[in-house]
Amino acid sequence: xxxxxxxxLSLLTWERPSLRWLxxxxxxxxxxxxxxxSPVAELTPLRMTIVGALLIAVxxxxxxxxxxxxxxxxxxxxxxxxxxxxxxxxxxxxxAAAQLICGPLSDRFGRRPVxxxxxxxxxxxxxxxxxxxxxxxxxxxxxxxxxxxxxxxALSRVMVVDRFAGSGAARIISxxxxxxxxxxxxxxxxxxxxxxxxxxxxLFMLLAGYGALLLALVWWFPExxxxxxxxxxxxxxxxxxxTMLLTSRDFMGQVVLTSLAVGGFYASQTLAPFVLMGKxxxxxxxxxxxxATLMLSYLVGSLVTNRLLHFFTMSRLVLAGxxxxxxxxxxxxxxxxxxxxxIAQVIAPMCLWMLGFAFxxxxxTTTALGxxxxxxxxxxxxxxxxxxxxxFVGALLCSLFAGAGEAFATVxxxxxxxxxxxxxxxxWRRLRTxxxxx
Numbered sequence: 001x002x003x004x005x006x007x008x009l010s011l012l013t014w015e016r017p018s019l020r021w022l023x024x025x026x027x028x029x030x031x032x033x034x035x036x037x038s039p040v041a042e043l044t045p046l047r048m049t050i051v052g053a054l055l056i057a058v059x060x061x062x063x064x065x066x067x068x069x070x071x072x073x074x075x076x077x078x079x080x081x082x083x084x085x086x087x088x089x090x091x092x093x094x095x096a097a098a099q100l101i102c103g104p105l106s107d108r109f110g111r112r113p114v115x116x117x118x119x120x121x122x123x124x125x126x127x128x129x130x131x132x133x134x135x136x137x138x139x140x141x142x143x144x145x146x147x148x149x150x151x152x153x154a155l156s157r158v159m160v161v162d163r164f165a166g167s168g169a170a171r172i173i174s175x176x177x178x179x180x181x182x183x184x185x186x187x188x189x190x191x192x193x194x195x196x197x198x199x200x201x202x203l204f205m206l207l208a209g210y211g212a213l214l215l216a217l218v219w220w221f222p223e224x225x226x227x228x229x230x231x232x233x234x235x236x237x238x239x240x241x242x243t244m245l246l247t248s249r250d251f252m253g254q255v256v257l258t259s260l261a262v263g264g265f266y267a268s269q270t271l272a273p274f275v276l277m278g279k280x281x282x283x284x285x286x287x288x289x290x291x292a293t294l295m296l297s298y299l300v301g302s303l304v305t306n307r308l309l310h311f312f313t314m315s316r317l318v319l320a321g322x323x324x325x326x327x328x329x330x331x332x333x334x335x336x337x338x339x340x341x342x343i344a345q346v347i348a349p350m351c352l353w354m355l356g357f358a359f360x361x362x363x364x365t366t367t368a369l370g371x372x373x374x375x376x377x378x379x380x381x382x383x384x385x386x387x388x389x390x391x392f393v394g395a396l397l398c399s400l401f402a403g404a405g406e407a408f409a410t411v412x413x414x415x416x417x418x419x420x421x422x423x424x425x426x427x428w429r430r431l432r433t434x435x436x437x438x
Contacts, residue, residue, distance in 0.1 A: 043163055043222055043224070045164070045168075045172055048159065048160060048163065048164070048172060049172050049175045049176050051156075051217055051218075051221055052156040052157070052159065052160060052172070052173075052176045053156075053175075053176040054214060054217065055115070055151075055152035055153075055155070055156040055214060055218075056152055056153055056156050056157070056176060057152070058122065058149045058152040058153070058210070058211070058214065059095065059149050059150075059152060059153050059388075060187075060295075061187050061207065061210065062091065062145060062146075062149055062207060063088070063091075063266070063269055064187040064188045064191070064269075064291070064295070065187040065188070065190065065191040065203050065206065065207065066191065066203055066204075067188065067191070067269060067272065067273050067287075067291070068188055068191040068192035068195060068273065068277075068284045068287050068288050069191060069195045069200040069203060069284075070084050070085075070087075070088075070273040070274070071084075071273050071274065071277050071278055072195055072200060072284070073087075073135070073138075073200060076200060077132075077134060077135040077138065079135040081274060081278075082399060083135045083139075084135070085270055085274075085395065085398075085399060086135075086139055087135070087138055087139050087142045088142075088266075088269070088270045088395055089270070089392060089395045089396065089399075090139050090142050090143045090146065091142040091143065091145060091146035091149075092146065092266060092388050092389075092391040092392040092395060093143070093146065093388075093392045094142075094143045094144070094145070094146030094147040094150070095146040095147070095149055095150050095153075095384075095388040095391075096150075096384075096385045096386075096387075096388035096389040096391070096392055097147075097385065098118075098146070098147040098148075098150040099150045099153070099154040099381040099382075099384040099385040099388065100242075100381055100382065100385045101381075102114050102118060102150055102151055102154055102155065102381060103154050103155075103158075103378045103379075103380055103381020103382065103384075104233050104237075104238055104241070104378050104381065105233060106154075106155055106158070106225060106381075107225070107228065107229045107233075107375060107376075107378055108228060108229060108230060108231075108233045109228070110223045110225045110228060111155045111158070111159050111162070111223060111224055111225050112218060112221060112222075112223045112224075114151060114155065115151045115152075115155055115218050116215065116218055116219065117151075118147075118148050118149070118150060118151025118152070118155075119148060119151060119152075119211055119214050119215045119218060120148070120215065121144060121145075121147055121148030122145055122148025122149050122151075122207075122211040122214075123148070123208050123211040123212055123215065124144060124148070125141050125142070125143070125144030125145030125146070125147070125148050126141075126145055126204050126205075126207040126208035126211055127141075127204070127205075127208050128140065128141030128144060128145075129141035129142060129145060129204040129207075130201045130202075130204035130205045130208065131201070141204075145207075148211070150384065150388075152214070153384045153388075154380050154381045154384045154385075155380065156176070157173060157176075157365050157369065157380055158369060158376045158379075158380035159224045160172050160173055160176070161366070161369045161370065161373070161376050161380075162224035162225055162226070162376065163224050169366050169370075171306055171309055171362070173361065173362040173365050173366060175302070175306055182295075182299060186292065187288075187292075188287065188288035188289075188291045188292050189285065189288035189289055189292050190288070191203055191284075191288060192283075192284035192285040192286070192287050192288030192289075193284070193285050193288065195284050196283075196284055196285060227373075227374060229374065229375070238378075241375050241378045242378065242382060244372075244375075245372065245375075245378065245379055245382050246382075248371065249426060250371055251368055251371055251372070251379065252426065253423065253426030253427050254364045254367050254368040254423075254427075255364070255368055255382070255383050255386055256419060256422045256423055256426065257318070257322055257360060257364060257419050257420065257422070257423035258357075258360060258361065258364050258365075258383065258386075258387055258419075259383075259386040259387050259389070259390045259419065260390055260415045260416065260418055260419025260422070261325050261353070261356075261357055261360065261415075261416060261419050262357075262387035262388070262390060262391060263387065263389075263390025263391045263392075263393060263394045263415050263419075264329070264353075264390075264394060264411070264412040264413070264414075264415035264416045264419070265350070265353060265354070265357070265391075265412070266388075266390075266391030266394060266395065267391060267394025267395055267397070267398055267411045267412050267415065268350060268408060268412040270394075270395045270398055271398055271404045271407055271408045272287075272291060272346070272408075273287065274404040275341065275346060275404045275405055275408055276290060276291070276343065276346065278404070279341060279404065279405060280341065280342070280343060282343075290343060290347055291347075293347060293351055294347070294350055294351060294354050295354070296351075297351040297352070297354040297355045297358075298354040298355070298357065298358045299358075300355065300358075301321075301354065301355040301356070301357070301358025301359055302358045304358075304359075305317060305358055305359050305362060309362070314362065314363030314366060314367065315363060315367075315427075315430070317359045317360075317362075317363055318359065318360050318363040318364055320356075320359050321355075321356040321357060321358070321359025321360035322356065322360060322419075322420045322423055322424070323356070323420070324352055324353070324355055324356025324359065325352075325353055325356040325357065325360070325416050325419070325420055326416065326417060326420040327352060327356075328349045328350065328352040328353035328356060328416065329349070329353070329412065329413040329414075329415075329416030329417045329420075330413065330417070331348070331349040331352065332345075332346075332349035332350065332353075332408075332409065332412060332413045332416075333409055333410070333413035333414075335348075335349060336405065336408060336409035337409055341405045346408065353416065365383070368383055369383075390415065394411050394412065394415055397411045398411050
């Protein structure tokens with residue numbers, strides 16, 4: 001159901017609205033746009049889903065296309081494993097920190113102009129990475145790239161909440177997740193194959209081209225924020241808004257789960273090339289094939305979630321996903337310690353992790369952002385910043401271990417278990433009374 005549209009709008013049949021100019025609802029009253037006001041550009045669920053998925057995919061693509069080249073870069077740039085890991089760490093730091101700024105900016109100036117600036121920075125950062133003569137220059141380029149990539153994640157989901165509501169918004173976010181999982185699933189295979197036949201610099205040239213394509217798409221995309229807050233970027237307002245969000249039990253009770261689940265996954269991604277390729281001897285193309293199964297699991301989870309949203313509440317699906325992540329974390333820790341380092345011990349638990357995460361993301365995002373519709377940009381930014389921030393923290397914690405295998409068996413599992421326990425503790429009373437279905 002489109003929140004501000006006319007009549008019924010089927011998300012499954014992708015019906016288009018019958019009127020070019022749409023009615024909007026503010027404070028329960030329908031207001032029609034006319035020649036004296038700004039027209040609301042037509043935005044169908046299909047268009048929102050496709051463009052939103054392509055925007056969110058910027059973050060995962062920048063990780064998964066690049067990871068097969070990480071061990072190769074040690075020799076190519078005459079450096080060491082810790083320096084190459086730092087290219088992931090600074091990317092996650094830029095990604096996390098910039099979201100805290102672009103969210104309030106989008107509340108003040110609109111989603112579209114902020115997205116255009118972020119994508120421009122992303123193209124610039126990708127070009128700098130492609131031209132890097134040293135690991136220091138590569139780290140700088142990755143920082144700029146991370147800052148630019150934040151807009152896709154921080155703003156695409158809040159654009160859905162701007163125009164859609166309830167289970168309709170959750171289904172769009174689920175479908176966005178379904179589509180975006182395809183590109184990151186193929187990216188490690190493409191990246192692993194390309195570096196065997198060409199330079200690693202081509203990978204960053206491809207990312208720059210992807211960013212340029214997104215710039216063109218967003219240029220023709222309608223603005224979705226019609227409740228702009230002129231005070232959103234003032235320091236006092238920023239402090240008040242973020243304090244309100246951080247002290248909200250309902251908001252933090254949702255976000256803590258996704259933050260630690262995403263953080264644990266990104267921590268595992270910084271270690272995977274050095275474990276699977278460095279210690280277990282996988283070739284770059286085979287590494288791409290093996291790690292692609294993670295996103296395929298997310299794809300399956302998104303398909304199942306989108307179907308189950310018709311029969312079960314969002315909260316019940318989030319609970320099911322949280323239990324999957326908990327089981328995956330325990331299996332990862334015990335498998336690597338009891339059975340030793342092996343492909344199955346690494347990949348099988350992480351596939352279950354991603355399957356569970358697909359159950360979690362739509363419900364948590366819709367619930368958390370729906371709590372603060374006027375500050376949805378700031379809420380989305382804080383949620384994204386916490387997710388990437390936990391990835392940054394996880395990567396730093398991994399650097400404290402002498403071996404990548406020991407770090408893999410400790411840091412991601414600990415983050416997964418902690419996230420699920422915190423979620424259950426914050427939502428226990430509500431979860432006890434959940435209905436069995438819709």
